[in-house]
Amino acid sequence: xxxxxxxxxxxxxxxxxxxxxxxxxxWNQLPAENGGVGELSGDSYDNTRKLDGIHWRHVRFIEQFKxxxxxxxxxxxxxxxxxxxxxxxxxxPTGAIIRTEFDTVVIQSDVCNGCRACIAACPFGxxxxxxxxxxxxxxxxxxxxxxxGLEPACSKACPTDSIQFGSIAExxxxxxxxxxxxxxxxxxxxxxxxxxxxxxxxxxxFYLLVDEPEVYGLPRKPTLPSRNLGKSASFSLASAAVxxxxxxxxxxxxxxxxxxxxxxxxxx
Amino acid sequence: MSDTFFSGAPHWTWFIVPYFFxxxxxxxxxxxxxxxxxxxxxxxxxVVRTGYDIAAVGAILSGLLLTIDLGRPLRFWHMxxxxxxxxxxxxxxxxxxxxxxxxxxxxxxxxxxSALGARAEEGRLQMPALRAVGGVVTGGVAKLVSxxxxxxxxxxxxxxxxxxxxxxxxxxxxxxxxxxxxxxSGASTGAAALILLAPARGATERTLAWLASFDARALVVELxxxxxxxASVWSIRQVWISFWGLVLFVGVIGFGILAPLRMHAKxxxxxxxxxxxxxxxxVATILASEGIDRYRVAAGL
Numbered sequence: 001x002x003x004x005x006x007x008x009x010x011x012x013x014x015x016x017x018x019x020x021x022x023x024x025x026x027w028n029q030l031p032a033e034n035g036g037v038g039e040l041s042g043d044s045y046d047n048t049r050k051l052d053g054i055h056w057r058h059v060r061f062i063e064q065f066k067x068x069x070x071x072x073x074x075x076x077x078x079x080x081x082x083x084x085x086x087x088x089x090x091x092x093p094t095g096a097i098i099r100t101e102f103d104t105v106v107i108q109s110d111v112c113n114g115c116r117a118c119i120a121a122c123p124f125g126x127x128x129x130x131x132x133x134x135x136x137x138x139x140x141x142x143x144x145x146x147x148x149g150l151e152p153a154c155s156k157a158c159p160t161d162s163i164q165f166g167s168i169a170e171x172x173x174x175x176x177x178x179x180x181x182x183x184x185x186x187x188x189x190x191x192x193x194x195x196x197x198x199x200x201x202x203x204x205x206f207y208l209l210v211d212e213p214e215v216y217g218l219p220r221k222p223t224l225p226s227r228n229l230g231k232s233a234s235f236s237l238a239s240a241a242v243x244x245x246x247x248x249x250x251x252x253x254x255x256x257x258x259x260x261x262x263x264x265x266x267x268x
Numbered sequence: 269m270s271d272t273f274f275s276g277a278p279h280w281t282w283f284i285v286p287y288f289f290x291x292x293x294x295x296x297x298x299x300x301x302x303x304x305x306x307x308x309x310x311x312x313x314x315v316v317r318t319g320y321d322i323a324a325v326g327a328i329l330s331g332l333l334l335t336i337d338l339g340r341p342l343r344f345w346h347m348x349x350x351x352x353x354x355x356x357x358x359x360x361x362x363x364x365x366x367x368x369x370x371x372x373x374x375x376x377x378x379x380x381x382s383a384l385g386a387r388a389e390e391g392r393l394q395m396p397a398l399r400a401v402g403g404v405v406t407g408g409v410a411k412l413v414s415x416x417x418x419x420x421x422x423x424x425x426x427x428x429x430x431x432x433x434x435x436x437x438x439x440x441x442x443x444x445x446x447x448x449x450x451x452x453s454g455a456s457t458g459a460a461a462l463i464l465l466a467p468a469r470g471a472t473e474r475t476l477a478w479l480a481s482f483d484a485r486a487l488v489v490e491l492x493x494x495x496x497x498x499a500s501v502w503s504i505r506q507v508w509i510s511f512w513g514l515v516l517f518v519g520v521i522g523f524g525i526l527a528p529l530r531m532h533a534k535x536x537x538x539x540x541x542x543x544x545x546x547x548x549x550x551v552a553t554i555l556a557s558e559g560i561d562r563y564r565v566a567a568g569l
Contacts, residue, residue, distance in 0.1 A: 093366035114339015120435035125276035134339035219271035236447030
């Protein structure tokens, strides 16, 4: 049985080249957007903007500029987090979303029927519909490459090793060392998703960040959708009970009125 | 900022909005028909029969809307059976969309059986096969079918709200009240549909008066739950500063609840407003969340 595999993304060495995006698109044969015609976002040097069904990797550009001489760029190559407790897998009604032997989360495109429940369930906004297949799609952590002992296309292509692929245990050790190194240099560095006792049982794609998670478009405390099931079902049950009682009390009152009125009928 | 703002919109729009409305209405109508079937009087039968008809048509329409909305409609059965391991059942009790798929199938079955039974009772079934099925759904069998179907009706009305809450989307996952709200709305719209359609089947004034009285009470329950719902998403109240907020506060609360409550003397007109309000409730709650641009919100723009 292979050990859990994943990504450690050190955002401090990402240069925003988007080689990972290109490698992902090429290996997974993902279609171009807008018929291949380039479209500028208009408010950022980042023109792909988001993860979706045809962008399984996205290099986020965070342009923090207060003035012409006061600012910085933060870059982060974002991808499916392959959560240890995955919301998408939890809600998928067709069984299309599975956990692999590498502890990664994969959508089987031939099983998915495009109900899109997983899109709303993912706390990170990773999944979307691929308009060509009509199914929900996202990063597979190159399951096909892993099966034959190859590294995922994105990490293979990354020229600065911002995206590092390996066993989760080894990546965590490496990540903690890097955080210590950066902190010694006075950099405010934190790991996001590396704690197995943290949110969602840890993320098999975790990050080193130098600002708050929200700045990178990441929720501070991602949670499973099922957290709402018990409360929501209880309130619904109470609502149904109230309406049921209202209906029955109304019918009983009508019957009592009938019995009380002269010439009224008895119970049927 | 709620962590729900980092999720993606599932594009549940103009097939899902009518499905939630029709499903709720059909479920509510079946529940009321079953209540009258069990505890009503012989003079209530026209309303009972109308309720079963509404439920059957609504269930079939719901199934069609759900199927058309899928990215791959021909794979709708993957929600019911394991596609790679047929005929093994596909069911996840903790996933509302999974148990909802089964519930809508069963609700369809029960509502069609009840509708056939009611039509057989009237002698309106021409086809021998349908007449044979309808003939079975009488007496105790009919009561049993309508009892289970009535509970399924409430379930169909409410599970759609639970489905929205069991996500990570803004508004939906920020409140536990949507299921309760949709059940109340299903009951009020179901009663409204019966008030409008049952007179053509010979409904008596007394039954219609009971329906109008129940509808008013259901609207009060709906209003109270709606207040609780709005309070529960108070921390993200800026989401209502939009067209959908206007739809909720003016369309749903104003025209769909408060106006019908003041129209005792005109139950038919009130019923039309209740139906409008029920539809707009789904429009506002679904599209307000769908329309949030996660990137702009995440960036604080």
